[in-house]
Amino acid sequence: MAESRVLPEVEAKPRFFYGYIVVGLCFLGMLIMWGLTYTYGVFFKPVSQEFGWSRAVTSGAFSLFSFLHGMLYIVTGKLNDRFGPRALTTVCGLFLGLGFLLMSFTASLWQLYFFYGVLMAIGLSGSTVPMFSTVARWFVKRRGLATAIAASGVGVGIIITPPLATWLISAYGWRFSYLYVGIAALVSLTLLAQFLKRDPSQVGQLPYGIANDGRKGTAEWQPEGFSLNEALSSRRFWILCSIFFCFASLTGLLLVHLVPYVTDLGISPEIAASIVAVIGGTSIIGRLVIGPLADRIGMKSSLLIVCVLKVATFLWLLQAREVGSFYLFAVICGFSWGGGNVLLSPVTAEAFGLKSHGVILGVVGAVSTVGSAISPLLAGYIYDTFGSYTIAFVFLAGLSGVALLLGLFLKFAPKKLVAG
Numbered sequence: 409m410a411e412s413r414v415l416p417e418v419e420a421k422p423r424f425f426y427g428y429i430v431v432g433l434c435f436l437g438m439l440i441m442w443g444l445t446y447t448y449g450v451f452f453k454p455v456s457q458e459f460g461w462s463r464a465v466t467s468g469a470f471s472l473f474s475f476l477h478g479m480l481y482i483v484t485g486k487l488n489d490r491f492g493p494r495a496l497t498t499v500c501g502l503f504l505g506l507g508f509l510l511m512s513f514t515a516s517l518w519q520l521y522f523f524y525g526v527l528m529a530i531g532l533s534g535s536t537v538p539m540f541s542t543v544a545r546w547f548v549k550r551r552g553l554a555t556a557i558a559a560s561g562v563g564v565g566i567i568i569t570p571p572l573a574t575w576l577i578s579a580y581g582w583r584f585s586y587l588y589v590g591i592a593a594l595v596s597l598t599l600l601a602q603f604l605k606r607d608p609s610q611v612g613q614l615p616y617g618i619a620n621d622g623r624k625g626t627a628e629w630q631p632e633g634f635s636l637n638e639a640l641s642s643r644r645f646w647i648l649c650s651i652f653f654c655f656a657s658l659t660g661l662l663l664v665h666l667v668p669y670v671t672d673l674g675i676s677p678e679i680a681a682s683i684v685a686v687i688g689g690t691s692i693i694g695r696l697v698i699g700p701l702a703d704r705i706g707m708k709s710s711l712l713i714v715c716v717l718k719v720a721t722f723l724w725l726l727q728a729r730e731v732g733s734f735y736l737f738a739v740i741c742g743f744s745w746g747g748g749n750v751l752l753s754p755v756t757a758e759a760f761g762l763k764s765h766g767v768i769l770g771v772v773g774a775v776s777t778v779g780s781a782i783s784p785l786l787a788g789y790i791y792d793t794f795g796s797y798t799i800a801f802v803f804l805a806g807l808s809g810v811a812l813l814l815g816l817f818l819k820f821a822p823k824k825l826v827a828g
Contacts, residue, residue, distance in 0.1 A: 426611045427546035427554070433600050434539040434558035437497060440596055441504060441535040443565020444589055445528075446688070447573040449667035450681055454582040461517065463668065467788035470664050471781040472525030473532075474656075478777020480533035485770025488538035492606025497534050498598050504531025505594025512586040531593075537773045540753035541766040545607040549617025549703075552754050556699025559750045563695065563742070566688020570667075574681040633761015639768045644759055647818050651711070652776035654811035655748045658718060658804050660780025661787045662687075662741070669797050675731060686738035687745065694746030699754075707755045708818055714751065715812035717744035722805040726798070752776075759820050779807075 448470055456466040487496055507528030514520050540555055547554040569589075576585035608615050639645045670680040702710040721741045728737050756769045787800040 425616060426605060426613060427543075427608065427616055429603065430546050430605060431543060431554050431558050433604055434543055435561040435564075436600055437539055437597065438535060438558060438561030439565040439568075440561075440593055441532055441565075442562040443569040443688075444504075444508065444593055445532060446566045446663060446684065447569050447589070448524075449664055449684065450570050450573045450577065450677075451582055451586070452664065452668055453671070453677075454577055455514070455520070458582075459517070462788070462792050463665075464785060464788035464792045465517065466520075467664050467784040469520045469524045470660075471785040472521055473529045473781075474660055474777050474784070475781030476526060476529035477532040478656075478774045478781065480530060481537040481770040481773040481777070482767065483770070484533045485537045485541060485766035485768075485773070488541055488606070489764065489766035492610070493534075493538050493542045493604040494601050494606075496538055497601035497604060500531045500534025501597025501601060502531075502594060503527055504534075504597065505590050505592075507531055508586050508590030508593055510590075512583040512590070514583075536749075536752070537766065537770045541769050542604065542606060544753050544757050544765055545615065545762060547616045550700075551757065552699040552701075552703040552750070554616075554699075555753050556695040556750045559695045559699070559746070560692045562749065563688045563690075563692035563746055566691065567685045570681045570684045570688075571678075574677060633757075633763035633765070634768065636764050636767050636771065639760045639764070640771075644819055645768075645772070647814050648755065648759060649772050649775040651715075651811045651814050651818070652748075652752060652772060653779040654807040654814075655718070655745075655779075656776040657779030657783040657807050658722065659745060660777075661783040661800060661804060663780075664784040665787050665791070665797060665800075670734060673729060675734070679731060683734050683738045686735055687742035690739045690742030691746030691749070694743035695750040697743075698747030699750045702751060702754060707751065707758050707820065708815070710747070711751055711755065711818070712812065712815045714744050714747040715808065715815050718748070718808035719805065719812060720744075722801060722808055726801050726805065 452463075452466060455461075456463065484496060484500070504527075507523050507526075507530075510519075510523040510527065514523060539558060543554050543558050544551055573585060573589070576588060580588075605611060634642070667677070667680045667684060670683060671677055698710050698714065701713075717740060721737065721744055724733070724737050724740065728734050752773070753765075753769060756772055757765055760768050783800075783804075786803075787797060790800045791797055
């Protein structure tokens with residue numbers, strides 16, 4: 409049975425809703441965490457060439473990172489349900505910053521795998537699931553829009569950090585570049601974490617979209633929905649996991665191999681980084697369009713739109729060779745990626761409610777990130793074996809088609825079970 413929350417001195421019309429601050433802080437947190445994560449492809453060639461590591465071996469560190477941070481979402485989702493995001497983001501920010509700092513001292517393969525694959529995975533586990541789950545607890549109405557704004561931080565981070573990392577590497581080398589971004593991550597994340605609040609009860613407010621009796625006093629809000637065990641026994645849970653597994657597989661491969669692939673075709677590293685930046689920019693548009701659209705036309709319809717766009721994205725990638733083709737790919741890819749990313753938390757909330765939203769979202773996120781762990785390693789192996797990414801990209805196109813088929817069979821729970 410869901411725990412009842414007694415809210416002290418709830419104002420009928422508070423002068424300022426603190427949920428807006430929470431959304432802004434989550435936006436900044438996602439910008440920093442994911443923006444820096446998306447520099448791995450920029451560092452990929454300088455690091456692998458210095459040590460003579462193959463692309464499969466270098467990709468393996470990112471695969472370990474993806475798998476571990478995804479598994480840790482189960483833990484951080486549960487911790488966020490219980491303790492809230494302030495302490496969690498502080499600790500994760502310290503680990504993420506430390507991981508970047510130590511990357512500047514990498515001298516052997518085991519250090520690459522430990523610094524990036526383990527320490528930074530612990531750090532990033534404080535991002536998507538805890539932050540999106542926190543936003544979901546602050547907003548019942550306009551949850552899609554609020555999540556879209558917070559998730560847009562990822563896109564802004566991708567616009568800023570790959571070109572910045574490219575410039576830093578060209579000016580100071582990859583080691584000093586890792587040192588600088590590590591300091592920036594550690595300081596900024598631990599600072600913003602201090603202002604995060606788990607839910608409206610901590611400041612005597614109600615979630616946006618829930619009305620009290622119109623007077624000052626106490627009010628009860630009882631989050632409803634499924635327990636984790638109930639969710640695990642439902643077919644819709646595994647359909648959702650499979651859809652987002654496909655999505656994460658596409659993202660993980662591109663994160664690591666898009667820049668090397670583009671530069672292999674003779675395109676400059678600066679242009680390759682700008683293509684990644686375009687993906688980040690259009691992902692913002694995708695989030696800000698698909699999030700509010702889901703509030704209007706429903707989660708399933710919005711999810712199917714994203715799936716169709718992903719199929720088109722990777723069919724186009726198979727024939728792209730010129731700079732203009734890659735920029736068009738980046739536009740479609742970024743829009744569909746941002747749209748899919750923003751739906752993860754509100755789709756989970758609509759399917760299973762808020763009672764155990766953090767841990768359920770954590771499990772869905774964990775299963776999905778197995779895809780982002782496998783696909784870069786698989787693509788690196790394919791390239792090392794065949795000297796081409798073509799087979800890997802065909803595989804991606806197939807996965808996007810599978811996600812579309814699964815989306816057609818997705819059904820949500822009755823509204824009475826998921827109303828916040």
